[in-house]
Amino acid sequence: MSAPLFILSFRHRDELTRLAESAGWQPLAARRTENAEARFVASGAAVAVVDARGALGDGLEAVRAVAEAVEANAAALLVLLSRNDSAALEDFLKLGATHFLVSPFTEAQLVHAFQFAMRHADRVGGHGQRRALDDRGDGGSWRWQPGSRTIELSPALARKAGLGEAEGRRISLMELFRKLDPEGRRAARSAVARVVSTGEATAFAHADLESRTGRMAHHVRARPEGGIVGRTETIAAEGARPASARDPLTGLADARAARAWLEARLSGEEGGGQAQVVALLLSVSRYDAINAAFGRPVGDAVLQAAARRIERQVDPDGRRLLVARMAGAEFAVLLAPPATLEDGRFLAGELVEAIGRPFMSGDHVVSLGSRAGVAIAQPGDDAAGLLRRASVALAEAKAPDSAPVRVLEEGAESDTARGERLEVDLRRALDQGEIEIRFQPQVAIASGEIVGVEALARWMHPRYGELGASTLFSVAERSDYIAQLSEHVQRRAIAEAAAWPEPLARLRLSVNITAADIVRPGFAAQFLSLVGESGFAADRLTVEVTESGLIEDLGGAGALLAQLRGGGLRVAIDDFGTGYSSLAYLKALPLDYLKIDKRLSQDIAGSTRDRIVVRSVIDMARSLGLDVVAEGVETEEQLALLAEEGCTLYQGFLCAPPVDTAALEKIVAS
Template identity: 30%
Template sequence: MPYPRPVGTIPAMGDEPELGRALVEALMLHPHDALLVMRAVRDEDGRVVDFTYALTNDTAELNAGRPLAGRSMLEAWSREDSPFLDVFTAMLEDGGCLLSEYDGSGPTSDPALHGRTFAVYARAAGPDLVVAQYRDITGLRRAEALLQEQATHDVLTGLPNRRLFLDRLDVAMARLERHPATLAVLYCDLDHFKQVNDTLGHGVGDRLLQQVATALRGALRPADTLARFGGDEFVVLCEDLESTDAAHDLAERLRAAVPPALRIEDRDVQVGLSVGVSTTDRPAPVERVLSEADTALYAAKRAGRRRVHVFGEEMRAASRRRYHVESGLYGALEREEFLLHYQPKVHITSGRISGVEALLRWQHPDEGLLLPVEFLDVVDDGGLVLPVGEWVLRRACEEAARWGSAAETPLVQVNLSARQVTSPLLVELVRDVLAVTGLPPARLELEVTEGQVLTNMRAAVAVLQDVRDLGVGVALDDFGSGYSSLAWLQRLPVTTLKLDRAFLSDLTTAPGSAAIIRAVVDLGHALGLRVVGEGVENAGQLEALRGLGVDEAQGFHLAHPMPAASLRRMLSPPASR
């Protein structure tokens, strides 16, 4: 790169030794920068009123867009566009140097400098001389601004991202200490968004997110912060609200802003918005407020979607208990706090116990015996479902192997999780467990639900067929609860159908339920399957099932779940009890 050429007259260095040193330093350190040597112009009282450009180089002339050498600063620029005049004057009086930036984006900036940014270095070179260098760093600053934007904003929607939202929430919490008011965090989630992506493609999904972002912005106040946390999750920060009711009203406005169907690419895309709300009128941990809003959102979705739910004291107590349970869950396997209870099922005709279902329990050190409904969600969310599922399978088979080997010895049923049903590792696990425990394959039956299978039909069928090839049975639970039971049944390698308990609840009073059960029994028997009625709570239901040809029954009327020791006593011959 050629060195910039000087423009103007170089002062005699012998007369200005300090100038000479300044010029040498400048040219050594930054030889390609624009260079200006400026001489002060003083009035009769010795005050600096202007500077003349004694020497420039062609880079300075090019950046200015006009000739500078030999002209004064106020002649070349207006007073408003000469922000460094006062700075240079002070430098002559006090000495020292200047390292700064000049931003030419102001409303009065010269057109030649508009939108440009310069890095400026200057130093006094005697009582009346200033040596200044500058370079155009507009591209650098624009690149930095773009990186900053990308670091704090979502690329797809242009909204603040999680990082910027959390920064603003931290600041808002600090403001609550000085200015008490109601602050709300609204956690928003699109209903059925995954289905849109899966069926219409991610391009349509992206345009849907952009439309939703625009709709939500339009429903908010100017001071509110709308952020996208990723996927289909949007979060809103609202300050200076009058009450929790005001937060609820705002959430309802957001929900209404996203209609049940949005028009995208000449098609109506079915969608909706669920909102969870958390409020506080005093500083609180950011993580807690977000967690409460997320918990409220989950409750809104569970209640039927397209709803608003506000986190309240009742939910706060449940959340604290969930946290307590979750904290204790990690390490529960190692501490041997899990155990199994068993609920028998009986052959309706003979009354013989034909099988038992293994049911997980947790002996919590503080809460006592907990049922799965109190901790299974935490197991799923915490990534413990596979290790806990393996423990259940091994323990159930170990205990079943001790019940004896006679032909009448009942089989043991083990419930599988959704992740186990589609895991290719399940077959090897079952094979290993049977080998280690010595339990005959015919004495084990794995239980799955329609929902688990239909989520990934192809993978589930492949895994369950491999299980069947081992000689292990497969039971389909809650049969009749899904809309596609009959369509998929012939493809599933199952050995047992367990009727959805909803059919039994009004079996003795609604003729329609009996007709449905009769049809399922006939279908199951035609396919060579056993049919089980579960949820039997009285003698009338049991007799009705017997009359309809159901093979086996299970429920509190017959036996409650019991510890392994109680089951062994029930199974042992009368003489040995």
């Protein structure tokens, strides 16, 4: 079933509606921004489109109107701009837009923009199972076959019109028209005639059938199987407050009520000063899978049961709080003073445990999980700011290997914000010499002599202190700066080794090359040139490449390593045992060393099965004529067992951590 698409367009509404419909979407389109936030929420759409082409001011106002609802519902907000207005992109970004497209663009490009925005919403908010607009769904809708004197109303629309609640209620067209105001009757006839004659979707509006103070819009389209269908949308009078602040499915407060509750306390309206409010966001896991496996009625019943379970968990304390359903399977528990972060942390743990107990829905036993993020208000916070930081904590709780509850400490920086800051800081770090080289000794097991070192990068960050190579390279990979960082580390390590004092002059040096290096055109020639210019002897240099750097293009990696080896270098496969550990690597690549991952080295002191695995890897390497280097060796027991199995070299804290040149000279001399 096609998905809903909410559109605000001030110059091209009908054109966008036709295009969206032909691409398989079910558009709800409007030309005015009145009550846009409520209309977007009611639409159930995961994507909002604001068409600001030729109407920049209206577009900015529209984004301002819907951005908070879009964020609260973990949806996407796509802005369409005229080329001459592209300078306003920064303004749209600050207001909350997530995607943009600048004209001129083709219809195919616009459809792709819709699809990219939908994928974003799926990933961020789990909208994959969001209910598409249904001709007979929960909202008011109707069907009419051209030529027929009767029209079929949905139960919801029949109730609105005061015509009863029977499913499939059929009434005469004249009976329905008599309930419309004169202007509405004319608009209805014109809209239906247009759909019949052109097949293009359109809309009309009339005075609301219940309140008469607002308006009711009908989005009308032709059905592929024949006939015409309309879906209604209630538009409250401008400035009017919604009649209910309750979520219709669970009976909890809705997202709008939650934000109003927060604003009242954060602004000082409640309590006589800005309150240190705690926001807890709880996301129920596997809800979409339950819908897919058992159907939406079961999913809805489970969500209702989860809401009752949350209420029961928080109610006995008698705390001043609010429980709300924010969107989908996400709930908020908002705690007013004297609540603390510890209160939020403890309650989050209780709720995660409560949701983890099985639910009964009819004949189904349903097991769910949940994750929670907790944050406390900081000076100057508004509702959106506090909820945004709680959302960051929740996103980190959802990350692989994360604890189910993440707390954003007062004044602390989130992992996400820290990662974003590091990405910005990395480029400066290279220019300002913050990336330093450390050398970890490699020891011949038979003699105990230090025969080589591996060069490892360290980032001396002015704010976070010393950061290791794994953090450094993961930041570089996210920021698409991996090639520049890799070249910087290689160049600096080789230059430092070339200047070593006499006691270190016979040591081998190992440097790492990355997957990005392997696919760089001309890398082997550039690297060999770097080595030649440095003055460091090529026959004392080993390049190490990890398994993950080989998987994408084994043939290309083999050719590159052969070229490096032909230049006098030695080649090692690093961290063997962490990835696929494919025998194809050992068969196809020109290798001199196999480096066992530290987890295998440490496992050798574990069970008999662990030792057999390590023994097999060492035997296989030695049978291929490869020297074996064990990484991460920390105890004498591990070293003795590795030696017994035939390992020739080791590195790890048993000898020394990564050190600078001065410390390395002292270790070698001792």
